[in-house]
Amino acid sequence: MKLAGIAAAALVPMLMFAVNASAAAPQTITYKLRASAAGQSSDFTLDQGVDAAAPATVAPGGTLQVTIDPAPNKIPTEAGGRQVREIKGLALKLPVPANSTFRSASLSGGAGLGGTPTVALQGNDVVLSVPGPIKGGADFELPTVTINLQAGGTGTITTKLGGTSYDAPGLTFTAVVTVIGFPINAAAKGYPDPSPVLTTTTIG
Numbered sequence: 001m002k003l004a005g006i007a008a009a010a011l012v013p014m015l016m017f018a019v020n021a022s023a024a025a026p027q028t029i030t031y032k033l034r035a036s037a038a039g040q041s042s043d044f045t046l047d048q049g050v051d052a053a054a055p056a057t058v059a060p061g062g063t064l065q066v067t068i069d070p071a072p073n074k075i076p077t078e079a080g081g082r083q084v085r086e087i088k089g090l091a092l093k094l095p096v097p098a099n100s101t102f103r104s105a106s107l108s109g110g111a112g113l114g115g116t117p118t119v120a121l122q123g124n125d126v127v128l129s130v131p132g133p134i135k136g137g138a139d140f141e142l143p144t145v146t147i148n149l150q151a152g153g154t155g156t157i158t159t160k161l162g163g164t165s166y167d168a169p170g171l172t173f174t175a176v177v178t179v180i181g182f183p184i185n186a187a188a189k190g191y192p193d194p195s196p197v198l199t200t201t202t203i204g
Contacts, residue, residue, distance in 0.1 A: 027050050028049055029195075029196070030047050030192065030194075031190045031192055031193070034166050036188075037184055038184075050070055052159060052199050054067070054159060057201065057202050058202075059204075060153045061152075062151050064100075064149050065149075066097075066159050066199055067147075068198065070141065070142040071141070073142075074137075074140070075134055075138050075140065083136065083178035084136035084176075084178075085135070085183055088114075088132035090129070090173040091130075091171070092127070092142070093162030093163060094145060095124060095125050095159075096124050098157070098158075099151065099156065100151055100152060101149065102126065102149060103150055105146065105148065107119050107143040107145060108143060108146065109143050110144070112139050113132065114133045114138075115130065115132050115133070117130045125162055128145055157199075157200070157203065158197045159199045162191075163190065163191030164195075165191055166190065170190070171189070171190050171192075172187070172188065172189045174187055
């Protein structure tokens, strides 16, 4: 079997992270993901728990905060008999909701990330970036993202996770696995399917 084929096959069980439920019973979001290495690809799914909160109502033109809090995860030490070295370069997109204007974003908490996470507005997305590396076998938790918005004049403000297809992904990262003693980088990208509404705020 070709090295790329072995790496792609190993990625499928590797990326089925176990999700630990928090006290707030987060929603479970299922991502459809595609990992590619050396011209070959493998499709799989990833379940991720997420807590989210926002006010029920806001005055027209008023300000509001939305918080997105991912649940803890764990990187396995091996998959398909192959060593999992690390994941790195993780990026999670959070679209700025319709009927609102982005003002700022900040991070809090998080653990075991192997590097300093950042958050920034890129186009119409608030992007959480984690350079890593997060080693195989390590527990980790992405930080809570707080987004400050200004409401428009009418309607509702609904928050969702980013991504609509493999060509327009909302989650990307690189997985590094060992195949016949050599590290293989496999780029993974995906989107939530289905993509549930996380919060809803009525303007009025």
